[in-house]
Amino acid sequence: MASKSILVVEDNPANLQLVEFLLKSAGFTVSSACNGIEAIEKAGAGPFDLILMDVEMPEMDGLTAARKIKGDPALAHIPVVALTSYAMKGDKERCLASGCSGYITKPISTREFVKTVSGFLEAGTGGL
Ligand code: MN
Secondary structure: OOOOEEEEEOOOHHHHHHHHHHHHHOOOEEEEEOOHHHHHHHHHOOOOOEEEEEOOOOOOOHHHHHHHHHOOOOOOOOOEEEEEOOOOOOHHHHHHHOOOOEEEEOOOOOOOHHHHHHHHHHHHHHOO
16 A cells, blocks of 8 residues: 655744654655645645644645645545644634634644544545
């Protein structure tokens, strides 16, 4: 079976490096983007099985990018999971309202991260 392809969108180099390392170590094919605009460009050049999307980024934030991806018939099938450093009430709702399948809170748990990502891959666009 071909390895699953994941687009990681993250403007913080240290976070990006960690996420890429964990996913590649688990056998995933990983591409990256560092803002929402680049994310949409890269998503169009896929195919990707999953997009992990940081929320706070320059140029275009992650939830705006998620809405645009979900509004594009060619890309809408790709599950988007938000990477959020917010732990505030209402953030889950904001992520879901933007079309995300769910979210992963940063700082990520290096022990749980790949398991959590695999769960989202199995769930597809079907939601949490
Ligand atoms: Mn960020």
